[in-house]
Amino acid sequence: MKRFMNEPADFVRDMLEGVALANPDTLEYVPEFNLIRRKAGPSDGRVSLIQGSGSGHEPAHAMLVGPGMLDGACPGDVFAAPPLEYVLGATRSLRTPAGVVYIVNNYTGDRMVFEMASEVVRAEGIDVRTVLVDDDVAVKDSTYTVGRRGIAGNFFVIKAMGAAAAAGAPIDEVVRIGEAVNAATRSMGMALTSCSPPAKGAPLFALGESEVELGVGIHGEPGRQRTTLSSADQTVEVLLGAILAEHDVNRGDEVAVMVNGLGATPINELYILYGSAHKQLRERGIQVRRNYVGDYCTSLDMAGVSITVVKLTDEIERLLSEPAQIPIRVF
C-alpha cells in the first residue's frame, strides 16, 4: 500500500487542515473536534445542518460544507464514528434558535453517538433532530448496520435539506424534506479492489484478478456476492436492476442519476458507466433529468463504483437545482 500521507495517525488531521488552508475565506477548522465549519456559520439564525460520519469517504462529508449544503462536519477517524465530544462541540458551535439537524448514515456506531449527543444538547435547550440515510439496497443488515446502509445517496439528502435550510425553512420542514429525499433515493455499489485503511496499511479484503464484490459497503463490508467482472453495460444492468427492484420508479418518471467513484476509479470509466445507465434507463422509459458523475462518497483508495437513482418530484428537482458551494470545485 503506497499513499501520500505523513504519519497514519495524522491522516485525518492533515487532510482537514488542507481543506481549511484551501478555503481560508469560507471555512474554519477546529482541530479539537475534527470540525470543518462554515466561517459564516448559520449566523442568520436558520436551521443548522451537521454531518459527522467516519473519515475516508471524502468528499463526503468534510468537503461538503458550504452555503446551501452542510454547516459543519465533524468526522471521526478513518471509518470510525466521531467521538461524542466532537458531536457536542460541533453542535454547540453551530447551534441556532431554529434548531440543528444531524444527517446520519445508518450505521450502528454513528447512530449511537448522535443519539447520545441529542440527549445531551436537548437538555441544553437545543432543538435537535436526526435524519437517517439508508439508500443502499445491497443488503438488509450488514457488518455495522441494522437495516440498510447509507452510502452516496446522502449527497442528495444533504443538498435538498441544505437548500431548504438556506431558504429559511423551519426545522420540521427541513426534516420532512430530508426524509422525503431519502425515501426517493436508492443506491448500490461494486468494488474492483479493496481499500487499505492508513493505520492498517493493508487491504481489508482480497479480490482475484477478475473478481468483483457486488453490493460492497463503503467500509469494505461484504455485499451480495463475489462475481466476475463483466462489461460496463452488464455491470450497469446488474446495479440498475437491483436498485429499481426496490424502487418506485416507473415508465414516464424523471430521475437524478449519480455514478459515484469509490476513490480510485478514473473519470473516463465513470462516464462510460454513465452512458450505459442513461441509455438503459431511457429504454425503460425513465428520463434522466439531472446527472452527477464523479467521486462523491468514497472508500479510501477502493476502485469501484456506486450508482444512485433519485425519483424526482417537482419539489426535489427544485431543491437540487438551487445554487450551492463547497470546497470541491474545478475553477
Add this chain to the structure above:
Amino acid sequence: MKRFMNEPADFVRDMLEGVALANPDTLEYVPEFNLIRRKAGPSDGRVSLIQGSGSGHEPAHAMLVGPGMLDGACPGDVFAAPPLEYVLGATRSLRTPAGVVYIVNNYTGDRMVFEMASEVVRAEGIDVRTVLVDDDVAVKDSTYTVGRRGIAGNFFVIKAMGAAAAAGAPIDEVVRIGEAVNAATRSMGMALTSCSPPAKGAPLFALGESEVELGVGIHGEPGRQRTTLSSADQTVEVLLGAILAEHDVNRGDEVAVMVNGLGATPINELYILYGSAHKQLRERGIQVRRNYVGDYCTSLDMAGVSITVVKLTDEIERLLSEPAQIPIRVF
C-alpha cells in the same frame, strides 16, 4: 487489470458518448472526428479554441469544453495523437472569422498532426495559430518529446485563453495570453503505480512495493529517477523544489497552485499534499492566491500526483477568476 469498460476498442467512443449524454443541452458529440464541441459553438464570431491530444487524460481535454474554456476537443485514441482528419473536421466545424487557436501539449506526434492540419486549413482561408504547452520540468527530452512535456499546467493555459476569447479578444491577443500563461507555469509529477492502457490490458511499467517514479510523464514516460516513497511533506518538498528551481517565483510573489491526481489517487490524499504545499510555499514567502485540488489531467488508472505552480500577474489572476463552465461539476 480490472476496469469498467465494454470492448477496449470502444473505450474512447463510449466515454465521449457518456459525456455528451450527460450534457445534452450544451455539448454535441460528432463520432466521425471524436469531437466534443459546444453546441452553441463560437457562434458569436469570436476566436475558437481547440485541443486534441490523446485520450486517457480525462477530464483533459474532452471534459474541458464549455463557455469560457475550449470550444471543442477531438482526442485521439488512448495516448495517441488524433488523426489528421479529426483535427481538420474539428477545425472546419468550429471555424470563425476571428480565427482558430490550437492548444497543443508538446509531444512530437501531436505537434506534427496539428502542423499538418494548420497548413491544410490555412489554404482554406482559416486564420489558425498554435500555442504549445510545455510545463513539465521533470526532463528536457522524453520518449515522445523534444523539449519539455506538456502536462496538467495546460488547464491554466486553456482557462486564461478561454476567458480572453469569450471576452472577444482578437487572435493575436489570445495567443499572447496563452504563451504568457505557459511561460508562467511549471509542473512536476510522481507515480505510485503504473497505468494500464485498455487495449494493452497490462501495466506499462512496474514499481516495487515502496518505489515511486519521480517526474513521471502522463503516458507513463520515465521521469528523473526511481526512488522510495517518503512522507507527504517530503514528497511535496521534492516536487516543489524541482519546480521552483526552474521557475521565476520569488519571496513576495503570488501563485496559483494545482495538486492534480493522476487518476487513482483519492481526494483526501490530494488535500494532505495541498496542505503541505501551502505551508511550504508560505515558509518561502510565496502566497497561494488560488488553489486547484482534484483530477485535472490524468494518466488513466495511475496512482500519483502532479503539482503545478503558476506565477500570477494581475492579468492572469483576472482571467483565471472569470466564470466558466465544463462537464465536470459537482452539482
